[in-house]
Amino acid sequence: MICYVFEIETNLSHHLGFIFYNRFVSFYTHSQFVKMAQLINDGSWWWEVISSNKDQLTQLAVGTISAMILAILWHILKSLSSSDGAPPLPPGPRSLPIVGYLPILGGDMHKQFSNLAHIYGPIFKFHLGSKLHVVINSPDIAKVVVREQDEIFANRNPSIAAFTMSFGARDVIWSDNNSDWRNLRKLFVHEVLSNKNLEACRYFRRDEVRKTIKNIYSKIGTTINISEIAFLTEVNVLTSMVWENTSDAFAKGSHFVAELKMIASNVVELMGQPNVSDIFPSLAWLDLQGVLRKTKKLLYQVDQIFTSIIDDRIESNSRKPKDAVRPQGKKDFLQILLDLMDHEDATSISITQIKGLLLDIMVAGSETTTTLIEWAMAEIMRNRDIMKRIQKELVDVVGLDNIVEESHLLKLQYLEATIKETFRLHPVLPLILPRSPSKDCIVAGFTIPKGCTVLLNLWSIHHDPKYWDNPLNFNPERFLTNKYDFKGSNLNFFPFGSGRRLCPGAPLAEKMQMYILASLLHSFDWSLPEGEEHDLSENFGFTLKKKEPLIVVPSQRLPNVSLYM
Numbered sequence: 001m002i003c004y005v006f007e008i009e010t011n012l013s014h015h016l017g018f019i020f021y022n023r024f025v026s027f028y029t030h031s032q033f034v035k036m037a038q039l040i041n042d043g044s045w046w047w048e049v050i051s052s053n054k055d056q057l058t059q060l061a062v063g064t065i066s067a068m069i070l071a072i073l074w075h076i077l078k079s080l081s082s083s084d085g086a087p088p089l090p091p092g093p094r095s096l097p098i099v100g101y102l103p104i105l106g107g108d109m110h111k112q113f114s115n116l117a118h119i120y121g122p123i124f125k126f127h128l129g130s131k132l133h134v135v136i137n138s139p140d141i142a143k144v145v146v147r148e149q150d151e152i153f154a155n156r157n158p159s160i161a162a163f164t165m166s167f168g169a170r171d172v173i174w175s176d177n178n179s180d181w182r183n184l185r186k187l188f189v190h191e192v193l194s195n196k197n198l199e200a201c202r203y204f205r206r207d208e209v210r211k212t213i214k215n216i217y218s219k220i221g222t223t224i225n226i227s228e229i230a231f232l233t234e235v236n237v238l239t240s241m242v243w244e245n246t247s248d249a250f251a252k253g254s255h256f257v258a259e260l261k262m263i264a265s266n267v268v269e270l271m272g273q274p275n276v277s278d279i280f281p282s283l284a285w286l287d288l289q290g291v292l293r294k295t296k297k298l299l300y301q302v303d304q305i306f307t308s309i310i311d312d313r314i315e316s317n318s319r320k321p322k323d324a325v326r327p328q329g330k331k332d333f334l335q336i337l338l339d340l341m342d343h344e345d346a347t348s349i350s351i352t353q354i355k356g357l358l359l360d361i362m363v364a365g366s367e368t369t370t371t372l373i374e375w376a377m378a379e380i381m382r383n384r385d386i387m388k389r390i391q392k393e394l395v396d397v398v399g400l401d402n403i404v405e406e407s408h409l410l411k412l413q414y415l416e417a418t419i420k421e422t423f424r425l426h427p428v429l430p431l432i433l434p435r436s437p438s439k440d441c442i443v444a445g446f447t448i449p450k451g452c453t454v455l456l457n458l459w460s461i462h463h464d465p466k467y468w469d470n471p472l473n474f475n476p477e478r479f480l481t482n483k484y485d486f487k488g489s490n491l492n493f494f495p496f497g498s499g500r501r502l503c504p505g506a507p508l509a510e511k512m513q514m515y516i517l518a519s520l521l522h523s524f525d526w527s528l529p530e531g532e533e534h535d536l537s538e539n540f541g542f543t544l545k546k547k548e549p550l551i552v553v554p555s556q557r558l559p560n561v562s563l564y565m
């Protein structure tokens with residue numbers, strides 16, 4: 001028997017801009033199919049068939065089709081409006097019972113989400129267990145979340161690992177949008193990372209970058225791990241800024257950097273790992289993958305380090321007259337934070353919040369910047385013309401008889417464009433940080449329920465040919481003509497997020513990236529070890545890192561050896 005696949009596809013694209021897609025498949029004989037097609041074409045088909053009552057087969061077929069059409073209409077109406085008249089949830093891939101989309105989710109989620117956006121549109125949903133996730137893949141819809149409805153979408157919905165590691169979301173990164181978060185963030189932006197403070201800490205950055213150059217000079221001709229060098233420099237700058245005055249031997253020693261590197265990469269790994277306990281909260285007590293156990297162990301280590309540094313400071317303060325300041329006439333960040341503990345108003349903070357903030361600074365400040373520097377060096381080394389052009393700019397602005405100073409950075413426009421292009425092609429946080437609405441709301445014509453997890457797929461936007469010509473090409477030129485900033489003003493490009501949860505560390509990160517890269521490329525020429533190929537493969541996680549570490553060989557570039565000392 002010849003069979004036809006009778007397929008009804010419903011694609012409704014209405015004024016709210018959403019697409020409803022449904023598909024039914026059924027089997028009919030040829031004659032049934034022809035008859036049905038004729039009847040459907042005729043506007044009075046239903047009445048004709050029912051009243052004539054001649055052809056039993058046709059009646060059966062029409063009855064089936066009617067049922068199908070009613071089912072489709074019911075499905076459409078159900079999708080269009082729930083019982084309270086709210087718009088439907090966004091479309092999305094079918095989920096398996098209980099586990100949802102979990103078994104289908106691959107390793108490279110940023111790419112998988114981009115592929116799903118091609119099928120379901122720029123906003124789609126999927127379930128992990130019972131947890132609803134909404135992924136946004138277009139600047140227009142991202143704008144609704146981070147600008148127009150920023151206040152509603154300013155919660156984070158941390159995973160168990162993130163919640164535990166952030167001392168119960170008592171830090172800036174993972175806290176919900178509440179008065180504690182507003183207070184802590186204000187403090188972080190205005191006291192810790194204010195322009196004035198960043199300016200005052202200029203000499204720490206200079207010292208550390210110089211030490212790095214000297215260190216690399218001592219290894220000329222041998223192999224160097226760029227990520228390790230960048231991490232060391234960044235952490236030394238951060239610790240100088242945060243607890244310069246500490247007498248705690250461990251926090252000043254070289255073991256500290258190694259310990260912090262281990263902590264930072266473990267924190268990032270634990271937070272990026274899908275955890276069964278997050279997906280099935282009722283099973284959380286079993287901690288099947290041991291994520292909670294590992295996180296608590298790590299937290300214990302972190303807590304011990306911070307407790308020792310804080311106790312050391314409190315003890316040394318008790319020996320000094322009140323309001324004593326460090327030699328340069330300024331308190332370090334730790335002291336600013338400890339002084340706030342004594343406040344009796346809304347600006348007062350707890351010791352736990354101080355520890356949370358310290359961890360934010362150390363982890364968010366080191367891992368991110370290091371990752372960006374490694375990608376930038378990898379791209380620059382693969383594109384020799386770009387390297388030459390950056391080095392020429394450095395010669396013009398700095399000169400070969402000088403070393404890079406922060407005052408040069410504003411003039412290094414091509415290097416700045418190269419860094420932005422690196423952020424575009426290799427966004428350090430490819431899905432930004434999760435947002436979660438504090439109440440049900442409507443985005444792009446769809447209901448986004450309170451408490452779900454909203455992921456902004458920055459990677460997808462940064463690679464979309466709708467917004468970028470030849471998006472896979474590494475081409476800094478595109479940032480010479482277009483003035484994109486790091487404040488998320490244009491949502492085609494927002495590597496530091498946007499809106500009220502915009503990264504408060506961006507000004508420091510910007511300075512450090514420019515300063516470290518300018519110094520590396522001005523003081524040295526770089527090549528790959530013999531026989532090594534350029535490799536740009538990615539390792540998706542909480543941050544998007546290079547899969548293989550960038551190992552390179554420096555050679556002397558400046559004629560005057562004293563510039564390396």
Ligand code: HEM
Pocket residue numbers: 172173174185360361362364365366368369372428429432433495496497498499500501502503504505506508509
């Ligand atoms: C390459 C460097 C960096 C990148 C790419 C980066 C990126 C981001 C992004 C995408 C967010 C989330 C923004 C949002 O939700 O809209 C964020 C938040 C944050 N970042 Fe950064 N960041 C970097 C460096 C830093 C540094 C150096 C610090 C501190 C020293 C820092 C501290 C923070 C904090 C505390 C938050 C949480 C803000 C909040 O939720 O209110 N980041 N960062």
